[in-house]
Amino acid sequence: MSLIETRALRKQFGTTTVLDGVDLSVEVGQMVCLIGASGSGKSTLLRCLNLLDPIDDGVILLGGEDISVPGLDPQPVRQRIGMVFQSYNLFPHMSAVENTMLAPRRVHGKSRTELLPEVTALFQRFGLGDRLHHYPDQLSGGQQQRVAIVRALAMHPEIMLFDEITSALDPELVGEVLDTLRELREDGMTMILATHEMGFARDLADRVCFLDRGIILEEGSADQVLTNPREPRTQAFLKRLL
Amino acid sequence: MLTRRQAYEAQVRRRATTRAALSTFGVIAALVLLIPLAPGWPAVKRSFFNAEVFVDTFPGLLNAFVLDVAIFAWSAPMIFALGLLVALARDLRAPAAYPIRLFAILYTDIFRGVPVILVIYLVGFGIPGLGLPRPWNSPYIWGTVALVLTYAAYVAEVFRTGIDSIHQSQRTAAASLGLSGADTMRFVILPQAIRKVVPANMNIFIALQKDVALLSFIGPVEIFRQAGVYKSLMANFTPYVGAALIFLAITIPATRYADYLLAKQTRARS
Numbered sequence: 001m002s003l004i005e006t007r008a009l010r011k012q013f014g015t016t017t018v019l020d021g022v023d024l025s026v027e028v029g030q031m032v033c034l035i036g037a038s039g040s041g042k043s044t045l046l047r048c049l050n051l052l053d054p055i056d057d058g059v060i061l062l063g064g065e066d067i068s069v070p071g072l073d074p075q076p077v078r079q080r081i082g083m084v085f086q087s088y089n090l091f092p093h094m095s096a097v098e099n100t101m102l103a104p105r106r107v108h109g110k111s112r113t114e115l116l117p118e119v120t121a122l123f124q125r126f127g128l129g130d131r132l133h134h135y136p137d138q139l140s141g142g143q144q145q146r147v148a149i150v151r152a153l154a155m156h157p158e159i160m161l162f163d164e165i166t167s168a169l170d171p172e173l174v175g176e177v178l179d180t181l182r183e184l185r186e187d188g189m190t191m192i193l194a195t196h197e198m199g200f201a202r203d204l205a206d207r208v209c210f211l212d213r214g215i216i217l218e219e220g221s222a223d224q225v226l227t228n229p230r231e232p233r234t235q236a237f238l239k240r241l242l
Numbered sequence: 243m244l245t246r247r248q249a250y251e252a253q254v255r256r257r258a259t260t261r262a263a264l265s266t267f268g269v270i271a272a273l274v275l276l277i278p279l280a281p282g283w284p285a286v287k288r289s290f291f292n293a294e295v296f297v298d299t300f301p302g303l304l305n306a307f308v309l310d311v312a313i314f315a316w317s318a319p320m321i322f323a324l325g326l327l328v329a330l331a332r333d334l335r336a337p338a339a340y341p342i343r344l345f346a347i348l349y350t351d352i353f354r355g356v357p358v359i360l361v362i363y364l365v366g367f368g369i370p371g372l373g374l375p376r377p378w379n380s381p382y383i384w385g386t387v388a389l390v391l392t393y394a395a396y397v398a399e400v401f402r403t404g405i406d407s408i409h410q411s412q413r414t415a416a417a418s419l420g421l422s423g424a425d426t427m428r429f430v431i432l433p434q435a436i437r438k439v440v441p442a443n444m445n446i447f448i449a450l451q452k453d454v455a456l457l458s459f460i461g462p463v464e465i466f467r468q469a470g471v472y473k474s475l476m477a478n479f480t481p482y483v484g485a486a487l488i489f490l491a492i493t494i495p496a497t498r499y500a501d502y503l504l505a506k507q508t509r510a511r512s
Contacts, residue, residue, distance in 0.1 A: 050418055052414060052417060052418065074417070075420050075421075075422060076420070078417060078418055078419070078420040079419075079420030081418075082418075083418040085411065085414070085415065085418075087411060089411045089412065089414065089415035090415075091412065091415070091416075091429075091430055091434075092434065093433050093434050093437065102419070102421070102429055102430075103419035103420060103421055106421055106422075106425045106429070107419070107420050107421065151419070152418075152419070155419060155420060
């Protein structure tokens with residue numbers, strides 16, 4: 001059964017149609033990469049899955065349960081879905097460890113003492129063991145993004161959404177963040193990534209979806225979509241990247 | 243050894259300092275020489291800058307100023323709290339909270355639109371006029387209420403600007419973690435917003451320190467009232483000058499500090 005699934009998802013901003021009937025289904029433990037030009041709807045799709053943007057039509061199912069019912073309380077849903085953003089969005093007035101513990105403290109009602117061992121272990125695992133008490137402005141972009149990933153993981157999400165998380169990084173910092181994703185992949189985390197890192201997608205993705213003008217124009221294994229694309233528009237997009 | 247550029251800049255700086263010193267000296271000399279030439283100067287000097295009266299009244303003025311500081315000290319936290327509350331009330335989106343929101347909007351509009359002195363008169367004379375028993379007819383209480391009501395309206399607006407200035411992505415990040423709206427405001431938005439508007443609020447509180455003197459119109463013998471008493475006793479205006487100096491001793495450092503904080507923040511943002 002798919003962990004998350006969309007059926008005929010439509011989303012408009014004013015008169016602009018951003019998503020024009022998206023059918024996407026992601027199984028437990030799968031890693032799916034969304035590729036496509038800016039404005040093709042990748043980010044909006046991720047934001048809709050997390051109920052950050054309300055959808056106009058269609059259905060989103062999380063574990064078989066319809067989470068797109070208008071008026072549904074989005075909070076419990078978002079607690080099950082982790083999200084990491086292009087611009088990190090850490091809370092600048094809190095240290096890295098406070099950033100990470102805020103949601104588990106407030107949402108799960110756990111104390112700092114309860115959380116600290118687990119959070120420290122997460123920091124150590126992702127090479128941030130000596131950065132617990134640093135503030136975001138004392139961290140490099142790559143470190144900030146890894147803290148943002150740890151912050152999302154601390155909520156024990158069932159699925160993680162990554163919205164172009166390496167796009168704002170200096171090229172030499174991209175690698176460390178991709179390594180973090182690789183580790184999560186090995187853990188069997190279910191992940192959906194909007195990305196421009198084609199090499200990474202080719203190596204790790206179970207499936208690649210090419211979004212174009214608000215629909216999934218082509219999808220399949222990384223090899224199918226990235227090496228032997230059928231659609232002329234996919235071919236044109238990939239050619240422009242090279 | 244200086245580089246050519248450094249040598250040039252040092253020369254420019256020296257020249258600028260010399261010119262500034264010369265022109266300042268010129269202006270001061272002109273004032274010192276010209277003002278005493280005015281026909282009324284001896285009289286003004288006697289009644290405003292009388293050293294004897296100054297020495298006699300200054301300790302009494304300082305003593306009275308303690309009351310100004312006390313009124314300021316107990317008003318400021320209440321203003322902070324009420325201002326924050328009103329700012330938050332204007333953000334309430336629940337339909338049932340609409341009256342609260344409407345009230346908050348009316349409140350800020352009204353109290354920012356009426357001169358402080360009018361509020362002090364209306365509250366300070368009007369409410370005790372209801373025939374309240376002691377101590378509830380005290381001008382200290384109602385004078386304080388008038389100041390709190392007026393200044394909280396300004397502080398509320400400052401807080402609201404601060405809240406609005408926090409980037410939407412912070413709310414999005416908090417929401418994506420499953421935090422409630424109230425927790426997002428309390429732990430994510432407000433701490434950043436309050437820090438951001440510290441310089442703006444400092445300027446409001448400096449104005450408050452001065453406006454405490456307005457309470458003298460409804461009774462309390464604070465520094466302005468005390469200066470008036472001395473003026474009548476000694477038929478001399480020097481106590482007012484003394485009072486002004488005491489205010490300046492507080493407000494100038496405070497203003498400089500607020501400017502410094504603001505400059506620091508501007509630098510940090512760029």
